[in-house]
Amino acid sequence: MRQFKTLFLLLSALLFTACNQVVLIVDKMPGNTPPNDPIFVSGSFNNWKEGDNNFIVREMEDGRYGVVLPALQGKIEYKFSRGNWLTVETDSCGNDIPNRELEIKAWNEVSVSIDNWKDRSATLCNYVTVYVQSDSTKMYRDDDLYLVGNHNNWKLFDATYKMTRISSNLYRGRLPKGLVEVLEFKITRGDWTKVEVDVSGSISSPHTIKSSIDSVFVEVPMWNDFVVESHPNLTVIVNRYPSFPQNERLYLASNLNNWDPSASDYAFEKMKNSDAWVLSLPRKGDRMYFKITRGSWSTVETALNGTDIDNREWDFGLNDTAYVRVEAWKD
Numbered sequence: 001m002r003q004f005k006t007l008f009l010l011l012s013a014l015l016f017t018a019c020n021q022v023v024l025i026v027d028k029m030p031g032n033t034p035p036n037d038p039i040f041v042s043g044s045f046n047n048w049k050e051g052d053n054n055f056i057v058r059e060m061e062d063g064r065y066g067v068v069l070p071a072l073q074g075k076i077e078y079k080f081s082r083g084n085w086l087t088v089e090t091d092s093c094g095n096d097i098p099n100r101e102l103e104i105k106a107w108n109e110v111s112v113s114i115d116n117w118k119d120r121s122a123t124l125c126n127y128v129t130v131y132v133q134s135d136s137t138k139m140y141r142d143d144d145l146y147l148v149g150n151h152n153n154w155k156l157f158d159a160t161y162k163m164t165r166i167s168s169n170l171y172r173g174r175l176p177k178g179l180v181e182v183l184e185f186k187i188t189r190g191d192w193t194k195v196e197v198d199v200s201g202s203i204s205s206p207h208t209i210k211s212s213i214d215s216v217f218v219e220v221p222m223w224n225d226f227v228v229e230s231h232p233n234l235t236v237i238v239n240r241y242p243s244f245p246q247n248e249r250l251y252l253a254s255n256l257n258n259w260d261p262s263a264s265d266y267a268f269e270k271m272k273n274s275d276a277w278v279l280s281l282p283r284k285g286d287r288m289y290f291k292i293t294r295g296s297w298s299t300v301e302t303a304l305n306g307t308d309i310d311n312r313e314w315d316f317g318l319n320d321t322a323y324v325r326v327e328a329w330k331d
Contacts, residue, residue, distance in 0.1 A: 022104055025066040026057055026080075028113040030092070032120045034082070039114075041067050043078030043099075051083040075103050075168075080114055090116045093125035093214045101167040127174040128213055132187055134196075134220035135169050143194070147173045149185025149206060156191055163187075177211045184208050187220055193228070196220040201227040201317030203286045224286075231320045232283055238268060239276040241326035244294055250277045253300070254290035261293040261300065288314045292326050301326045 024041060033039075039057035042048050046055060057067045057080075069076070077099040081088040091097050092115040102110060116123050130147060145163040152158050163173035175183055184206040187196045198204040199221045209216050238250055250268040253261040260266070268277035289311040293300045303309050304327040314322055 021071050022069045022102065023066050023109045024057075024069065024078075025064055025109060025111045026114065027111045030114060030116045030120065030123050032123060033114075033117065037082045037087075039065075039080055040083055041069075041078055041080050043069075044076050045070055045072060045078070050081065050085065069104075072104050075101060077101050080112075082117060086119055088118050089114050090118050091129055091215070092116050092123045093127075093129065094118065094120070094122045095129060095215045097172075098131070098166055098170055125214060126177050128177060128183065128209065128211060129215040130163075130173045130175060130185075131215065131217045132163060132171040132173070132220060133169055133217070134171075134187075134223075143189040145171050145173070146188050146190065147175060147185050148188050149175070149183060151175050151179055151183055151185065156188065175211070180211060182208055183211050187218065189223060189225075192224075194223055194225050197222055197224050197227055197317065200315075200319065201231065202315040227317060228283060231316075231318060233280055233320060234283055234288075234314070234316065235321045236268075236279045236281070236324060237271075237276050237321065238278075238292060238324045238326060241277075241292075242328055244299075244329060248294045248299075250279075251293045251295055252279055252281070252290050253293050254288055256281070256284050256288055256290075261297050262295040283316050286316055288316065290314070292324060294329065298331055300330050302328045302330050304328050306330070 026039065029039070040051055040053075041055045041057070042050060042052060046052050055067050055069070057065050060066055069078075079088055079097075079099055089097065094116055096118075100112070132145060145165075146156070146158060147161040147163065148154055148156060148158070152161060161173060161175070163171040166172050175185065186204075186206050188194055196204065201222065203224065207216075207218055236252060241250075249270075251262050252266040252268070253259050253263070254266070257263045257266050266279065266281065268279045270276075271278050291300055291309070291311060301309065306328060308330075309327075312324070
């Protein structure tokens with residue numbers, strides 16, 4: 001019985017080893033690779049040892065070139081080199097690239113392409129490499145990222161500018177050089193409802209870079225649809241205002257209601273045990289312009305000296321409460 005148990009454990013170990021091996025197939029190498037230089041892979045699985053002969057790219061039985069990684073479980077990081085970090089792989093422009101990542105769950109075969117080496121001249125550099133990091137992308141793991149901007153007339157879902165995921169929260173894309181002097185772009189997960197936003201949750205200005213540079217790093221704090229889902233309403237509180245007749249109430253006139261000064265859906269309610277007035281309204285669009293009225297444009301808020309004021313502005317974001325102080329009334 002003990003021998004049977006030992007045999008079972010041995011077979012299980014062998015099965016685990018076979019099921020969790022990974023073969024990296026090198027489909028493409030740059031044309032400037034010295035013909036007699038060996039290609040190595042280093043990574044977290046061998047403590048990033050340089051020139052490790054246990055992990056050298058060799059010709060396989062089917063004529064392809066590859067390397068077998070050890071049986072592991074979980075995520076590994078790795079890079080190719082020609083034996084040391086002075087000859088490590090880069091992008092085609094010669095720029096450093098992030099570590100490759102791979103999640104090992106079962107036996108699989110992974111195809112990779114090597115664009116260039118650190119000690120070799122640029123092979124092709126007619127584009128700007130854009131790296132995008134977004135921790136919040138983990139919530140939308142199945143979504144693709146796109147570069148949308150003046151390089152493609154702000155066209156959505158443009159497959160030419162779909163980014164490549166190179167790790168769990170890091171993406172790489174390319175923008176063309178030479179089309180315009182200054183590139184303006186934004187990151188989306190498809191359409192404009194899923195565009196990037198800044199740390200406050202508001203729609204941000206486009207990224208601007210000179211098209212002569214080789215690479216740029218962009219961090220995306222969060223996405224517009226996440227902010228909309230988590231903060232669907234805005235509460236407006238008028239907490240300071242001049243006196244007005246008791247039979248009147250306050251209204252919000254804005255671009256959300258075609259500037260109706262007495263829209264019933266935008267009427268404030270008096271807060272209990274307080275002099276403040278409160279209105280809760282659903283989020284619409286990215287920005288609200290508004291003024292406070294008492295039901296008509298003849299009773300709209302003004303500056304303290306009675307002159308008209310500019311429209312108030314509110315960028316919808318993570319802050320879902322707006323406090324308003326009215327200085328004076330037009331009448």
